[in-house]
Structure formats: structure tokens, C-alpha cells
Amino acid sequence: MGWKRDGYAAHEGAVGVLLPDGSEPGPVCFDTGSGGDVHESTNWWVYDGTLGAPRADRVRARCACGWRGQDAYPVDWEAVVRRDPYAYDTSGPERDWDRHVDDVQARSVPLPAEVSDLLHQLRQRLERLIDDAPLAAVKAAGELESMAAAIGPVAAYLAVREDDLSWPRVAEALGTTEQEARSRLLHYEYRR
Template identity: 50%
Template sequence: MGWQTEEFGSSHEGMVGAVLADGSEPKPVFLDIGSGSHMHRTTEWWAYDGKLSRPRADKARGSCSCGWRGANLYPIDWTQRDGDGLHDLDTSGPRDDWAQHIAEVESRSVPLPSEVEDLLHRLEDQLDALAAGAPLAALKAVAALERLVGRIGREAASTVEADELSWETIGRALGLTAKEARSRLTHVKLRR
């Protein structure tokens, strides 16, 4: 079970990763979850229980799809089980470490001007109230916002492309991977 933020999505999907006794990170495990040809792939801590020729994880840590790995290691006690008989691990430490990583990603991204951030919060509050009290008016406002966002987004994406920045630079500014940044700009340019 992974962690995501709305802002950074799959560019920074977090999870509890496994660490072997020698300090290395094991290769992904493939799990047969049905009769189909698809094999699920995971690197989550619980898959490394030493069964079915899989390595046994000694510790866990926060990890992120961007490649970040937490420095803090958390021991795994394979004898601990929850009420359903599944292995139990307090994941709050790895999750807190990942949350700190996300805070660092946010701090490296382009900041929004405080006036714009405040305006967005106020707009969200007003639209939430409108959706509860006058849902048709809320839908009309959302349609107007979509048109506005589409137009301004296309203008901004064209300007960014004209600046000829690298995808890595654009990604870092948005808190995304280079691949996700390229995808976002393409999506914004095609939005009507």
C-alpha cells in the first residue's frame, strides 16, 4: 500500500521498503495473484518474508518511486502478527521519513506567490460551500475555471517550452520526475 500526495502523484509515491541483513535492497518480487498471465511486482517490505525462495528482510525504511531511500532503518519482527494473522509492522516511522522527503521536494519546487496561494484556498472554501448549497452554480463555476485553467495552462506551457529548459529542471521546479513533467506539459497543452 503506497502513499501519494495530490500534488506530486506517482512521481513521489512512497512505501515501506525492505532492507536485507547485509544492508542491501532486494530485487523486486513477482507475485502470482491469479490465473492470468500478469504477475504483480512489488518491493514492499512484507513480500520479503523468506518464504518461497524470497530473501528475508531484516529492516524496513521509507522509500519513494523517485529513488529516494530513507536513512532510518526500522527492525522487522516477523513473529508479530495482527488480528488477521498477517505480519504487523508499525509503518509510522517510514511514513514520517517519506513525509519529510515530500516536504524537501516541496521546498525545492517553485513557490506560489502568497497572494495566489491565499486566493486558491479562499476559492476552494467558496466552491465547497457552493457545491453543498447550490450544486448547479458550483458546476457552472467549475466549467468557467476549467476554461480559464486550460487557456492559462496552454500559455504557460508554451512559454516554458520556449525557454528551452531541460526536463529535469522543469521537473524539479514542479516537484516531478522529468518524465512526469513532460507528460504534464503535454497534457496542459492539449487541454481544451
């Protein structure tokens, strides 16, 4: 399970591991012995040195965007409960990831306060509407999709028309990766 923040899907965070030599290992593969399907995992607790997995000695934050935390925290494998690895304290890496996403958010284009407040209120009201009147919530979701379809293409067209706008800058402004920024703008461009 990763760490997520609304509006920053390209920045899902997780606990990463480091081996004693400082390298970050690839996924651990588990051959279940039935067919060609081989299960892979990058969950930090599988790097405990058993079943052919390498043994990590430190953990750190990692993000889907490629960012890695600078701080590494030692793993006390004696304190890791095999049946409940989530009980182990990984708050250090999570705090580091939170700071990373705070930084991404701070560098992104700020929404005007009134728009941000309206969106927050709308989300809260729609979440309550799901319980009270689910079909009305579906209808509201359709209205939001309709608004996005009308506003997104025009906004994307005007944004990419600017000559000095580079993809790294677009990604930073949207608080996402370059790949996701291109995908989002192309998605809207083709809806025109």
C-alpha cells in the same frame, strides 16, 4: 496504500523493504492457479519469507520518483499482525518520506502567497459545495478546466522558450519528475 501530498502526485510514498544483503527485492508474484493472471505485490508485509517470498529484515521509505530513504528500520515479524499489517509501526519511513517531499516542495517554484491562499480557499469551498450542490460543483470544475486550458498553454510556451531552462530544472521547479514535467508541458503545448 501509499502516502500522498496534494500537488505532488509524482511523489507517492510507501514502505519499501531491504533484504539482509541490503538489496531491494522485486515484486512478489502469487500464482492463483487460474488462467494466466499472476498477482504481484510490493506491499512490505508480503516479504515475510512465506509462500516463496524473500524475507525482509528492514524497511525504509520509498518514493514513486525513485528516491529511497537512507535510514532503515528493523522489522520485528513477531509483532506484525498478519490480518492487520497496517497496525505495525511504520512511522519512521513515513517521516523520512515527509522530509523528502518537504525538500521537493522547498526546491519548487513558490506560488505567490495570495494565489496559494486563493487556491486553498477555493478547494475548501468546492469541497463543501459537493455536499450542498453537486451539480454546481461539477459546473465549477468545468470552469477550472476552462481556466487551465486558457492559462496553461501560454504559461508552458513562455516557460520552455527560456534558453537556459533544462528539463531537470523544469522538474525541480514544478516539484515533479522529469517525465511528468515533460508530459505536463507537452499536454499544455498541444492545447494551444
